[in-house]
Amino acid sequence: MTDCIFCSIIAGKIPSQKVYEDEYVYAFRDISPQAPVHILIVPKVHIESATNINSDNAYLVSKCFEAITKIAESENLNDGFRVITNSGKDAGQTVFHLHFHLLGGRPFGAGLV
Ligand code: DGP
Secondary structure, three states, X not given: OOOOHHHHHHOOOOOOOEEEEOOOEEEEEOOOOOOOEEEEXXXXXXXXXXXXXXXXXXXXXXXXXXXXXXXXXXXXXXXXXXXEOOOOOOOOOOOOOOOEEEEEOOOOOOOOO
């Protein structure tokens, strides 16, 4: 999709710190990390947000979570991690290409979820 930052990152037009890539998924470090490990996992196909997941593209969510498992292992998140997706204005979604925030490397405690 034109004018999508994450599509440009996936295409290599905007540099990123890649941590994982396969046929379906691209993962890279967040530009503004909110935890010692903060990685964004995105499907290569442009899906706007969680509300646009349907029976045709839902397998890509599974592919993202398979990648998350591998990345959590390679990042040594042995004590646990948090996965967040923001959908829409109230959630504070700023990039409208479905992505999962993988956060770890410190305890998060209670709150929010
Ligand atoms: P969200 O609020 O869920 O839409 O999060 C979007 C995230 O994307 C936010 O944590 C910052 C990150 N981000 C935005 N632009 C870039 C970029 O150009 N490079 C990288 N690495 N991350 C970006």
